[in-house]
Amino acid sequence: MKIFIANWKLHSDFKMAKTFLSKLKDSEYSKIVICPPLLYLHSMQDILKFKNLEIGAQDVAIANDEKQTGAISAENLKEANASWVIVGHSEQIKRHSMTLEDINKKLMYVLEKDLNAVLCIGEGVLERKQNMHFDVVKEQLSVILDKVPSFFAKNIIVAYEPVWSIGSSKAASVSDIMSMITFLKKELTRLNLKDCKVVYGGSVHSGNAAEILSVPEIEGLLIGRASVEAEELYSIANAE
Numbered sequence: 227m228k229i230f231i232a233n234w235k236l237h238s239d240f241k242m243a244k245t246f247l248s249k250l251k252d253s254e255y256s257k258i259v260i261c262p263p264l265l266y267l268h269s270m271q272d273i274l275k276f277k278n279l280e281i282g283a284q285d286v287a288i289a290n291d292e293k294q295t296g297a298i299s300a301e302n303l304k305e306a307n308a309s310w311v312i313v314g315h316s317e318q319i320k321r322h323s324m325t326l327e328d329i330n331k332k333l334m335y336v337l338e339k340d341l342n343a344v345l346c347i348g349e350g351v352l353e354r355k356q357n358m359h360f361d362v363v364k365e366q367l368s369v370i371l372d373k374v375p376s377f378f379a380k381n382i383i384v385a386y387e388p389v390w391s392i393g394s395s396k397a398a399s400v401s402d403i404m405s406m407i408t409f410l411k412k413e414l415t416r417l418n419l420k421d422c423k424v425v426y427g428g429s430v431h432s433g434n435a436a437e438i439l440s441v442p443e444i445e446g447l448l449i450g451r452a453s454v455e456a457e458e459l460y461s462i463a464n465a466e
């Protein structure tokens with residue numbers, strides 16, 4: 227069963243969230259995880275659960291340290307029935323000037339609190355131009371997944387999100403996604419984490435989802451802008 231993670235970022239307001247909820251259907255053929263703004267988690271949880279959708283958060287505190295004004299703890303997220311957290315998104319990294327070691331710390335915090343992680347990795351535009359993308363993601367995986375025990379693999383989804391593609395109008399090409407997914411699967415096996423699922427994210431919409439989902443070994447999609455409209459999200463999730 228493929229998994230579709232909806233990362234709403236700041237693309238929604240409460241009215242849109244309510245419209246979204248009114249159009250929800252049971253998801254039988256795919257797993258859908260909705261990551262709304264934190265403020266909406268509590269009010270959306272009952273309906274999302276009723277419709278068999280899972281709830282995720284767009285971010286969490288970096289560790290179990292009470293001195294983080296403005297952050298939210300894993301316990302808070304669990305109280306709102308969230309079972310997933312997006313970790314290491316390039317927009318989080320930029321906003322908090324995070325290092326790969328910080329992401330490793332956040333990932334371990336999430337996993338040790340029995341939450342599942344959507345771990346984002348991917349190269350920047352220059353790194354792609356200089357043909358360094360495989361080296362970059364290899365380094366990201368080696369540091370972020372350092373000392374992550376293999377029994378946590380089933381709780382991690384690795385999302386390949388080339389930074390140049392996020393929020394643009396340009397998804398990566400099918401052949402680039404294909405070669406990266408094959409590479410990631412090999413690296414995850416080398417790191418004893420072969421049970422991690424691998425998905426793609428970056429400018430996905432209903433017009434390109436079927437093509438991207440045709441990539442062998444791809445196990446789902448991480449969707450930003452296009453995930454706020456229920457009809458659009460369902461057509462992406464049924465695009466295979």
Ligand code: PGA
Nearest residue numbers: 392393428429430450451
């Ligand atoms: P996008 O965002 O689909 O709007 O490009 C994807 C993401 O940031 O996860």
